[in-house]
Amino acid sequence: MLLIATMAPVGSARAADSLGVFDGWAAFRDARAGRCYAIAEPERGTAGGQARAYASVGTWPERGARSQLFVRLSRPQADKSRVYLSIGERRFALVAGPGRAWAQDARMDAAIVSAMRSAETMSIEGTGGNGRPFYDLYVLKGAATAIDAAALACPAR
Template identity: 35%
Template sequence: MALAAAAVPASARVLAASGSWAAVERNSGRSCEALSRSEILARKGREQARATFSFDRSAARRGQLYLVLSRPARPGAKALLSVADQTFLLATRGNHAWSRGPDQEAAIMTAVRRATDMRVRVRDSAGRGFSDRYLLPGAPTAIDAAAAACAPGM
């Protein structure tokens, strides 16, 4: 639960928390997120790596994965997300990475349900490889809670 609590923004209302994940509501209920921080704490002065699955009541986002990376990616680099036995190619810009569309997002959420961790691998601006690891206990519960709270028409 400590991992989930560390990732929850002060402006969000907690909907559910389980394992290392939490589901939160933002923007007066217009958006919801399932989120967690990476397994490793950021060094002092650095932004904490975190993962978020986002949902909008308008149905614009239905599980978009957004990652804050532990360091900036090399310009033009792609991030590889490994979940269970699947690998997904993510887009990057600076220290951000994100999923590439609804089909990929659905596949990632399905993989998360049967995995114990996920890892994103990227090359930094100096060309060195690095990875951020996320523990997945509680992720399905948080994803379901965020999706239900921001279901279109609710």
């Protein structure tokens, strides 16, 4: 959990306000950036990951964005390779950029968050730049509460 607390600013050196820690997930409000988010690190993954992986579900009221998934991968994926998110029996093909991935649209975001609420784990899978498969496994205990805390902290305007 200490690692989650140190990741809180997600790409920024600014301080974010902690909204709470809920098992393996935490929620934060970053008033300066106008966003709130739930975040977790993977429970385990492919050994030798090059980046500090995390999954987050964020809300940006001023942009009209609610419950958007963003994943930083543990390693850069191979060019033109697909990145998949699996939750229970559901499998989602994500949009991928260098070392990161996200849902294709708001409908997929909603389906992902809904699936997260009723599953125990989710995994991110892809092919690394070295041609080897990689995966990151996230335990979802506490995810729904963290997502709700973030959404309540950044209400729609």
